[in-house]
Amino acid sequence: MIEPVQLGTVRDRVWGSLTAALDERDHPMRTPVVATVDEHGSPRARVVVLRAVEPDAATLEFHTDTRSPKFASLRERPSLAWLFYDPRAMLQVRAEGTATLHTDDAVADASWTSTSLASRVPYMASVAPGRVVESAADGVHVRDEEHSRQGRPFFCAVRSVIRRLDVLQLHPDGHRRVEVVEGGARWLAP
Numbered sequence: 001m002i003e004p005v006q007l008g009t010v011r012d013r014v015w016g017s018l019t020a021a022l023d024e025r026d027h028p029m030r031t032p033v034v035a036t037v038d039e040h041g042s043p044r045a046r047v048v049v050l051r052a053v054e055p056d057a058a059t060l061e062f063h064t065d066t067r068s069p070k071f072a073s074l075r076e077r078p079s080l081a082w083l084f085y086d087p088r089a090m091l092q093v094r095a096e097g098t099a100t101l102h103t104d105d106a107v108a109d110a111s112w113t114s115t116s117l118a119s120r121v122p123y124m125a126s127v128a129p130g131r132v133v134e135s136a137a138d139g140v141h142v143r144d145e146e147h148s149r150q151g152r153p154f155f156c157a158v159r160s161v162i163r164r165l166d167v168l169q170l171h172p173d174g175h176r177r178v179e180v181v182e183g184g185a186r187w188l189a190p
Contacts, residue, residue: 002090005169007185010178014093014167015055017086022053029093033083034062036073044073045083049119051111051157058162060095063111063119066103066154067128074099080160090170097160111157117142123151 005013021029035045052061060082064071074080082095102108112120124140127133142148165180168190175190 002169002171004171004173005091005167005176005178007178007187010167010185011165011180012055014091014165014180015053015058017089017091017093018050018053018060018084019055021050028086028088029084034070035081035083036070037077037079038069038073039076044070046070051114052159058097059159060097060162061111061157061159063115064156064158065123065125065129066156069130071101071156074101074158082160082162092168092170094166094168095160095162096164096166097162099158099160102157102159103155107159108155108157112152112155117145117148120148120151120155123154124148 017027017029021027024030030050031047032050033045034048035043038044048062048064050060051063053059064074078099078101080097080099082093082097084093084095085091086093102111120142121140122129124142163181165178166188167178167180169176177188177190178185179188
């Protein structure tokens with residue numbers, strides 16, 4: 001039986017699920033969609049890997065390449081939206097926030113250090129993400145920690161402070177929807 005969301009516990013439940021997603025590689029909330037707005041005002045959405053969760057600070061983190069279009073978009077327009085879905089709990093979570101980009105500070109250094117060598121491979125590519133290439137990219141392999149440092153200049157930790165959660169549960173006994181903001185939570189029509 002799916003546990004229905006409750007107004008008084010929904011915030012803790014959502015942040016608990018997000019925190020669990022960090023440790024469980026197969027957790028459905030580990031790979032959310034993040035949406036930004038490009039220079040033409042068009043929405044751009046992509047799947048990212050959830051890298052850090054700080055419930056008390058209402059902060060989420062993912063990583064990106066400084067040469068990517070999403071980095072440029074977030075530098076100019078820092079608003080973003082996250083979309084998580086857990087089919088086991090029939091729970092959709094939309095999180096709205098403001099991004100801060102960390103490329104050359106203690107946050108970036110700590111985030112870089114916490115990544116595996118395999119996670120550093122994309123930052124070692126010789127061509128920026130989204131560029132036209134002649135053929136499928138040759139595989140990049142990270143030999144060791146020292147070798148991986150070649151990718152560090154292109155690494156960015158994107159942290160976003162979440163100001164609003166919109167939680168929708170498709171429950172067999174009736175759908176439930178809650179808005180969570182700093183002042184508390186309230187029911188919304190599903």
